[in-house]
Amino acid sequence: IQWEKQVRTSAQIHRSGGMSVLVTGAAGFVGSHVSLALKKRGDGVVGLDNFNNYYDPSLKRARKNLLESHDVFIVEGDINDFKIVSKLFDTVAFTHVMHLAAQAGVRYALENPMSYVHSNIAGLVNLLEVCKAANPQPSIVWASSSSVYGLNEKSPFSELDRTDQPASLYAATKKAGEEITHTYNHIYGLSITGLRFFTVYGPWGRPDMAYFSFTRNILQGKPITIYRGKNKVDLARDFTYIDDVVKGCLGALDSSGKSTGSGGKKRGAAPYRIYNLGNTQPVTVPTLVGILEKHLKVKAKKNMIEMPGNGDVPFTHANISLARKDFGYKPTTDLQTGLKKFVRWYLSYYGYNNGKPVN
Ligand code: NAD
Numbered sequence: 001i002q003w004e005k006q007v008r009t010s011a012q013i014h015r016s017g018g019m020s021v022l023v024t025g026a027a028g029f030v031g032s033h034v035s036l037a038l039k040k041r042g043d044g045v046v047g048l049d050n051f052n053n054y055y056d057p058s059l060k061r062a063r064k065n066l067l068e069s070h071d072v073f074i075v076e077g078d079i080n081d082f083k084i085v086s087k088l089f090d091t092v093a094f095t096h097v098m099h100l101a102a103q104a105g106v107r108y109a110l111e112n113p114m115s116y117v118h119s120n121i122a123g124l125v126n127l128l129e130v131c132k133a134a135n136p137q138p139s140i141v142w143a144s145s146s147s148v149y150g151l152n153e154k155s156p157f158s159e160l161d162r163t164d165q166p167a168s169l170y171a172a173t174k175k176a177g178e179e180i181t182h183t184y185n186h187i188y189g190l191s192i193t194g195l196r197f198f199t200v201y202g203p204w205g206r207p208d209m210a211y212f213s214f215t216r217n218i219l220q221g222k223p224i225t226i227y228r229g230k231n232k233v234d235l236a237r238d239f240t241y242i243d244d245v246v247k248g249c250l251g252a253l254d255s256s257g258k259s260t261g262s263g264g265k266k267r268g269a270a271p272y273r274i275y276n277l278g279n280t281q282p283v284t285v286p287t288l289v290g291i292l293e294k295h296l297k298v299k300a301k302k303n304m305i306e307m308p309g310n311g312d313v314p315f316t317h318a319n320i321s322l323a324r325k326d327f328g329y330k331p332t333t334d335l336q337t338g339l340k341k342f343v344r345w346y347l348s349y350y351g352y353n354n355g356k357p358v359n
Contacts, residue, residue: 003075004091007046010073011092015042019253022094022138024048024127025101026074029206030143030197030245032063034098035072037246038253046092047074048085049101054108054115055207062349063204079123085130096253097131099124099142102174105208106147106311109169120173124180132188139191139257141249144178146198146238146278146316147171156238156319159196159274168311178274185272191257192271195248198278198318202242202338203345210285211239211339214292214300215346219355223301226285229314234284235307236315240277241333241341248277251327278318279331291336295343297355 011020021038025031026047038045047067051060064074077084079101088094103112103119124142131138149157150165166172181192201211217224227235252275289300307314323329351358 003073006073007075007088007091010046010071011044011094013042013044018043019095020044020046020092021096021098021253022046022048022088022092023098023100024079025099026067026072027051027060027064028100029204030200030242030249031098031100032067032204033202033242033246034100034249035067036070037250038098039067039070039072041250044092045072046088046094047072048077048079048088049074050078051076054103054105059204059207079127080118082126082130085127089130089134093136094134094138095136096256097127097138097140097142098249098253099127099140102143104170104206106168106170108208110310113169116169116173120170121176121180124177128181128184128190131190132184137188137190139193139253140181141193141195141252141256142177142181144194144196144274145171145174146196146276146318147313148175148178148196149316150313155315156280156317157276158319159276159322167313170311182272185270189270192273193252193256194274195252196274196276196278196318197245198238198240198276198316200240200242200245202342205242205342211288211292211342212346214289215296215343218292218296218298218300219352221301223303224289225303225305226289227307227312228304229307232304233314234286235312236282236284236317237288238278238280238282238316238318239288239335239338240279240318240331241335241338244279244331244333245277248275248323248327248329251323251329255327273326275323275326275329276318276320277323277329278316278320280318280320281334282315282317283335288335288339291339292343295340
């Protein structure tokens with residue numbers, strides 16, 4: 001391992017009272033944005049990512065290049081690798097861990113269930129084992145998911161609502177993550193904050209998500225498949241713009257370890273907290289498509305089909321009052337504006353000019 005010097009440099013703090021943060025999943029969508037935001041305000045940041053091929057790894061490499069141009073270094077490794085994760089903590093006394101590495105996506109679990117167990121359960125436990133032994137122990141903020149609400153029909157979703165009806169293996173592993181982190185908080189006094197993200201979208205986003213793949217297909221003149229619920233009810237999502245989620249992550253990091261706040265119960269010495277990070281403005285999928293058509297200036301070819309029951313839930317809708325109260329979380333970007341920014345990024349990243357590909 002020859003990365004120690006780069007890791008130390010990347011972890012240097014450039015503001016008083018700053019933190020040194022290990023960001024897992026730093027080459028991912030949310031992780032790359034959070035890493036950049038932390039670095040820009042003067043915190044020390046080191047990334048860890050295994051660059052897996054769940055989606056186009058060249059996009060992860062491009063995010064890595066962007067981060068490196070801002071002096072954020074990403075170690076290539078797996079959160080399941082005890083040696084690498086321990087070595088990182090031997091090299092830097094991280095004050096915080098922003099844990100975003102995971103196997104995301106709902107449908108991929110139908111063919112690749114063990115990938116969820118590997119990253120979202122075994123990898124999480126491995127990371128917690130290292131954190132538990134670290135001196136000082138870092139405060140951990142990690143990504144759970146709105147999917148834990150599953151088939152809950154109460155709207156909007158509040159943190160204390162039932163989460164015992166997961167609709168996918170992905171949701172079940174996130175729910176398991178909440179139980180596992182709670183246990184480590186209880187037994188080992190680790191400070192834990194879980195953030196339930198609601199359909200995050202924006203520039204540098206994930207190609208497996210609907211808004212992204214719809215954009216690709218619309219531009220290529222290919223049909224898109226829109227799922228509907230029973231009785232032709234449209235699916236709706238509480239789409240949340242990446243910059244709002246980043247602000248929520250930084251707010252959660254800044255307030256972590258200090259007090260339990262209202263988002264949590266106090267068990268032993270350290271806080272355990274869970275917060276929704278959503279937008280509180282659910283939008284139906286056909287409305288999303290309409291906005292994309294407008295920004296792309298192309299009509300979509302739509303196939304409407306009934307949801308095949310493979311893990312999707314009919315709707316999501318966040319109540320965000322706890323995050324607002326405890327760390328001032330206040331999303332400001334509506335879907336129109338956020339998708340405009342996404343489309344602008346997409347066209348430039350994939351080399352389009354006036355809606356036409358540039359050779
Ligand atoms: P992403 O797939 O873009 O990022 C995850 C990153 O983690 C990837 O770069 C991947 O290579 C890395 N990774 C995966 N398994 C790993 C492992 N075992 N070891 C090291 N690195 C590994 O996904 P994202 O959208 O940025 O999501 C970030 C987190 O937020 C995830 O935990 C995800 O489950 C959660 N989340 C995301 C959304 C969303 O809408 N984007 C919604 C709810 C929850």
